[in-house]
Amino acid sequence: MIPAAFEYHRPSTLQDALALLGRLGDEAKVLAGGQSLIPLMKLRLASPRHVVDLNRISGLGSIAERDGALVIGALVRESELEASELVRHRFPILADACRVIADPLVRNLATVGGNLAHGDPANDHPAVMLALGAEVVAVGPQGARRIPVAELFTGPLETALRSGEILTEIHVPLPPPRSGGAYLKLERKVGDFATAAVGVQITLAGGDACARAGIGLTNVGPTPIKARRAEALLKGRRLDDAAIREAAETAAGESDPSEDLRGSVAYKRDLVRVLTARALRRALERAAH
């Protein structure tokens, strides 16, 4: 289908982009990878009067270690994140997620920032960033502020980003030693959204007890879900079969899936239970190395 007509703007600096968004307000949508926006526009589920293309703005496309964190520019393409040696070595959970986002073609354009800013519970990075305890940087007319990802998702396709703000960076704390993570996604076919997916990032303390657990759930609720109760019950515990089983059941209870062509509520809840257990085991394996 053909999108509705719009005016196209291509600012070359972040300041210009912010000025444009300030002027255009709700009539404007930001274009990064376009791999979520353009399909919506083709279906006319989104018909913004103005499109602000961020792709010519420099400085938003790097992946680097800085001040104890992995700093990912919002315009980093998923394929670039996937190929990054730094990501593969230090953040296997991120590497897991990149490989299952859409397909390789989409990943050449889709951006990490867009995957978060879109606010879609079906996107994969939200659950991973929840598990990792990441923060995003939002820049607006008043300057920059940090938003913990745990506070970013406020409703279906809604985020805490204010009108006129642009997500510019994602900061992921470098995991301490004896940390491991995994992202497991069940999809009907490559390119599909998750029937359900679970991201887990853990850090083990001295005696093999769990010092910290982050658990994020994809596409089993109106927003990406942080399984806080499951996380809390793992803290200070050894990750034996009983603990894993309990955490998995709790995480399933924290999900709020809807029935659709991918499955029933009961099926999806049970998937959360199974995937959480598997992801915990995989994270544990990786933490032990």
Add this chain to the structure above:
Amino acid sequence: MRVAVTINGERREADVEPRLLLVHLIREVFRLTGTHIGCDTSHCGACTVLLDGRPVKSCTVFAVQADGRTVLTVEGLEQNGQLHPVQESFVQEHGLQCGYCTPGMLMTSYAYLQDHPRPSEDEIRHAISGNLCRCTGYVNIVKAIQHAAAKLAAPAS
């Protein structure tokens, strides 16, 4: 809006609405109909072209985004009347039936083999997972890409 695109090595310009999709610029304005439209939902990959060297779904890019950039379509694979080894391999290994997905398969595999000259079968299957085929069951497509990899790796005879 005026856009200038270097397509298959040639600089071409056009006046377009911002909402014109890159695939429509290629097919209807530039009359290069080798790039196909197979779905409408950004799934099938029949519209795959190279944008600044990277394979993308041209139905999910606005033409205006390609302004000042380079596009390679399936028509650009042939050089001086010679088919590219990837194309020859698809012929040799019967890597197509109806041919609808084929331009997309060719563009994706052309780009992929440039960075991954010795892929395993598994890696090939993952690389083309954004290109859907309804005819072949992918078997001969994979063989064609393996054949092309070998051809490209072999010293010219």
